[in-house]
Amino acid sequence: MSVRTEPSATTSPLTASSCPFERTDPLVDFFGIILWPLKWAVEAILVGWHWLFTSLGLSATGGVTWMLSILGVVLVVRGALVPLFVRQIKSQRAMMELAPEIRKIQDRYKGKRDQLSREAMSRETMALYKKHGSSPLSGCWPLLVQMPIFFSMYYTLSDVKHHAQQGVGGVGLLNAELTKQFNDSKLFEIAPFHQTLGEAWSAGQTATIIILVVLVILMIASQFYTQLQIISKNLSPEAKTGQAYQMQRVMLYILPLGFIFSGVFFPLGVVMYWFFSNIWTMVQQFIVIREMPTPGSEAAKxxxxxxxxxxxxxxxxxxxxxxxxxxxxxxxxxEENEKRKAQQPKRQQPMSKQRAKKQGQRPHDGDSGAAGTPAK
Known part of the structure; x- marks a missing residue:
């Protein structure tokens, strides 16, 4: 019979005991391997902020210290994504403005189901995107980039309790001592950062349940307000007639419901990370709508x-x-516009037969009014 040895606190970060690779679920192992570099970076940012706040005199095991450290991770991650966010705004704005042109292409091929027509419509649509430097997927890049970081944060915080029980650290700078401090810390000295709403419900911890429920409600409210500001103030009248606008109206009510799921199954630390990220998004969107509004929108006016x-x-x-x-x-x-109009050759209207007879000219169909031969 084989004996399984318990991991030590000095185990290398690449070993199974210091990261979630030891789990038997192949899918979890796959994500653990792929996200390992991001988890290391998240731990480095988290530990760096923790060191800064403890240097300023805050308690190393205090819930406020770790809460501010999580906020610091949000500031670093979202700050790094600002250039990508600006690009997303420009792409979304271009997509909204292109909606009428795309609809014209779709109307031109309406009812045509053959392969050649579909290919022609696809070519014209892609040529339009290329001409204006836009793409349907470009507006999703900030979300796609942030999702691996979010999952890295999720695994980092969700593994705290597991690693603390084994006496080991994370995959990088979050060593065994810091892991134990994080695991023992509580928000407002009440709610543990590693605990989920389901665990708090099973344990009958009313205060933790209330904190998590309040955070989820605030997350939903901030997400709804952010999306509402976009579709109510930052869209041009042309954009409000497209299909993309209808999709945004649907997402206004559907997307915030996803936070109900997060509030039930995610640890408090992850919920706090998501809440801080939502607040960043709301403030960032407010600044964009105020200072960089879509031309023709109510915000622009x-x-x-x-x-x-x-x-x-x-x-x-x-x-x-x-x-x-x-x-x-x-x-x-x-003045330049009037000058260009004056320099353009004037187009003469075709002369009718009756008028040509009066002027002694022969009319030419489609002619620009040149003189003909005298009438007999």
Whole structure:
């Protein structure tokens, strides 16, 4: 009979005892291997913030210390994703503006089910995306990039209790001592960070249940408000007629329901990470809608009114300039437009037969009004 040795606190991070590779579920093992580098990075950020707050005098085992450390992870992760978020905003805006053009292509091939028609519609749609530098998937990149980080955070925090019981650490800087401190810490000295709502319900811990329920409600409310701001203030009238707009209205009510699932099965630490991330998204979206609104939207009109009250406006390149500069630019553009119209050759209308007889000319069908031979 084989004897299974218990892992020691000095086990290498790559061994099975210090990471979730030892689990018998092949799918879990696969995710553990793939997410190992991200888990190491998450632990490094978490431990770095914990070290900073303890250096400032906070308790190493205090719930506030670890809560602020989780907040620090959110700040680092979401801050790193800001450039990707700006790109997402521009892509989503382009997709909304392209909706009428895409609908025209779809109407042109409406009812045509043959292979050639479908291929032609696909080519025209992709050519339109390429022309405007947009893609249906580009708006999903920030979410796709953040999901592995989120799962790494989930595994890091959900393994705390398991590792603390074995006396080992995580895969990197979250050593056995820090793991035990994290496992023993409680939010407001009441709710353990590693505990889920289901575990708190089974243990009859009313205070932990209340904290988790409140967090889930706040998560749902923040997500709903963020999405509502987008579809109510930051869409142009043309965008509100497309299919993408209808999908956003549906997601406004469906997406927040996913947080009910997270509140039941995710540890308190993960729920807090998600809550802080939602607050970041809500504030970030508010700033974008206020300072970078979609042209033609209600938010854009409100921004123009704010600038006008300050004696400023947006020039043709989207830069904020004094009102005098804006008016001078508009006058120049008007003069250039009138000059171009004056330089264009004037198109003469075809002359009718009756009018040609009166003028002694022979009309030419489709002619631009050139003189004909005198009538006999």
């Amino acid at each position: 409100a921004r123009e009114e704010r600038l006008a009250r300050k004696g400023k406006a947006l020039d043709s390149k989207g830069k904020i300039v004094p009102m005098a500069v804006y008016e001078a630019e508009q006058q120049r553009l008007l």
